[in-house]
Amino acid sequence: MSPKLIDCGLSRFLPEDQPQGQSRKTLLGTGGLGALGTPGYMCSAYIRTNKFREASEVYSFGVTVLEIVIGQIQSEAISELLEDPETLLADYVSISKKCRDHRPVFEDGYVHIADLLTKLAASSVSHIVSKRISMTAAMRCAMEAASQAPTANEIQAMRDEVERLADEIKELRALSEEAEGRRLAAQQAAQRRCLVCYEEQVEGMACAMGHFICKECAAGQTRGLLERLQLDESLLEEHRSHGGHMKCVDPACRETYDDSSVARALPSEIFALYRASQDTVIEHRMWMDLQAQFQEQVTHMQRQFELQEGRRSSQASAEVAAREETATAEFLRRQYPNARMCPRCRHGPVINENCYDLQAHHGEERGAGRGRISNACPGCDFFSREWSDWAPWDGVMHTGPRG
Structure with missing residues (x-):
């Protein structure tokens, strides 16, 4: 320059x-x-x-x-x-x-x-x-x-693109609002009236007949049931008859709530207590079945023993009778090595399985006219809830009170 x-x-x-x-x-x-x-x-x-x-x-x-x-x-x-x-x-x-x-x-x-x-x-x-x-x-x-610098055509193209994007955003917003409307409509359609609080709710549980209770009421009903089971023996027996499942809140309904519905409706801590209560019911049923089997075995052995006693000839020696009694006692000793006997009258053997708290089911109704459960000594009515208070069986058959 x-x-x-x-x-x-x-x-x-x-x-x-x-x-x-x-x-x-x-x-x-x-x-x-x-x-x-x-x-x-x-x-x-x-x-x-x-x-x-x-x-x-x-x-x-x-x-x-x-x-x-x-x-x-x-x-x-x-x-x-x-x-x-x-x-x-x-x-x-x-x-x-x-x-x-x-x-x-x-x-x-x-x-x-x-x-x-x-x-x-x-x-x-x-x-x-x-x-x-x-x-x-x-x-x-x-x-x-x-x-x-952009040309006039480029500026117009950018304006057109901005308008197109604005229209697209407007269309997407309309679609989103429409989808949200459908979701709310579906949610309202799915709402059911709770039989306890009478509120329209979506989440909860229902029995096979469709009787519905919401999540909040389900938690309260379950917690109250578990507390009453500790105080009311008749309610406990009814609960056991239902297999540990909670009965429908409708008094006229005989259905129970299935476990999957209960699991979805209850908080985890309350559902854990509910399952523990069911486990207790199952253990009780197993114990009752074992007790019934044991009683049947004892009754059968007593009948066999009485039958053998009746068939003995009056000329049979006391030695033969003692040998048979010893054989029976040996069989029971081998079959039930942990058997006990009454410390007062020496009635035995007394056999217990699974549960060592004899007070837990003492005096309970067997149901269907089968009488009550008795864990007392049949010879002298001695009773103690502690298994350790019963004397170890001496291996001798004692069938009546001893002086």
């Missing part, structure tokens, strides 16, 4: 005579004895050395850009921006701050452009000549910005 003019800017719009002594008269050359140019557009280095170069014209270019940014020509505002180079650090930070104080308010779309122009002006009027931007670099930046 070959500098030809230092009179660039907006000086041609200046009045003929300025109060500050400025003049719009310019010179078209750089020859002569002194620095030639329009006051306000000449850099201090050119005025001081009278040497004109490209950086001198870049300075004039920067002043012109500042005039464009703040919307004012040579005035006090420009003077404030460009103080004496000895005291002014003319960089982007200081100049941009002063430009924001003087420039008009831009619309949002033009603030970025004003900042770019301010940065360009700051790099053009730097008092350090070597730091000033070259005109070639300024032109290259302008050309790159112009080439990167």
